Amino acid sequence: EAQxxxxxxxxxxxxxxxLTVTCSQNMNHExxxxxxxxPGLGLRQIYYSMNVEVTDKGDVPEGxxxxxxxxxNFPLILESPSPNQTSLYFCASSQRxxxxxxxxxxxxxxxxxxxx
Amino acid sequence: xxxxxxxxxxxxxQEGKTATLTCNYTNYSPAxxxxxxxxPGRGPVFLLLIRENEKEKRKERLKVTFDxxxxxxxxxxxxxxxxxxxxxxxxxxxxxxxxxIFGAGTRLFVKA
Numbered sequence: 001e002a003q004x005x006x007x008x009x010x011x012x013x014x015x016x017x018x019l020t021v022t023c024s025q026n027m028n029h030e031x032x033x034x035x036x037x038x039p040g041l042g043l044r045q046i047y048y049s050m051n052v053e054v055t056d057k058g059d060v061p062e063g064x065x066x067x068x069x070x071x072x073n074f075p076l077i078l079e080s081p082s083p084n085q086t087s088l089y090f091c092a093s094s095q096r097x098x099x100x101x102x103x104x105x106x107x108x109x110x111x112x113x114x115x116x
Numbered sequence: 117x118x119x120x121x122x123x124x125x126x127x128x129x130q131e132g133k134t135a136t137l138t139c140n141y142t143n144y145s146p147a148x149x150x151x152x153x154x155x156p157g158r159g160p161v162f163l164l165l166i167r168e169n170e171k172e173k174r175k176e177r178l179k180v181t182f183d184x185x186x187x188x189x190x191x192x193x194x195x196x197x198x199x200x201x202x203x204x205x206x207x208x209x210x211x212x213x214x215x216x217i218f219g220a221g222t223r224l225f226v227k228a
Contacts, residue, residue, distance in 0.1 A: 048216075
């Protein structure tokens with residue numbers, strides 16, 4: 001079954017304690033992305049990756065890091081989480097079509113993070 | 117700055133009627149637009165993609181229009197059912213970059 005998995009699904013942590021949210025896809029997609037979703041603000045892109053070792057900032061990258069060492073995995077790292085990073089996080093993957101258009105994005109189930 | 121606007125107020129309609137949702141954008145020239153459905157606590161699910169040179173796209177009870185002059189997309193669900201109740205998101209992308217911009221979504225309630 002084609003899917004994007006994220007772990008953990010729920011996480012409560014304290015300010016400053018480093019954490020990693022994992023993301024994995026089994027569709028051999030080149031493109032992967034991280035979003036955060038906050039009430040009234042919709043989905044905002046944090047980082048994206050076009051391929052292994054190729055990453056770039058989205059609209060809200062401050063306080064986050066990513067890496068893409070393998071095609072299937074795209075972890076999100078919060079080196080020193082703060083309360084304003086409390087949010088619902090989604091990982092997504094996609095494949096590029098001819099003409100440069102991206103096909104549908106497949107989203108993971110989400111990770112609800114609370115930073116106290 | 118680039119901006120996408122969807123109706124922030126929820127849309128309430130009666131079962132069997134056509135639901136029409138609006139997506140407007142500014143300061144952007146998208147090559148394509150996508151619509152997603154999102155249920156509470158779950159990730160968005162892709163519904164339709166329409167390219168800038170396409171005026172209309174259909175899939176079963178769904179229809180999307182894309183007017184690049186008006187900078188607007190309309191999303192229609194015909195013969196709506198209570199199971200169509202969800203939040204619907206529009207997303208824009210272009211071929212010159214790799215960012216995707218999402219609207220905040222419109223909540224649809226279909227009453228039986």
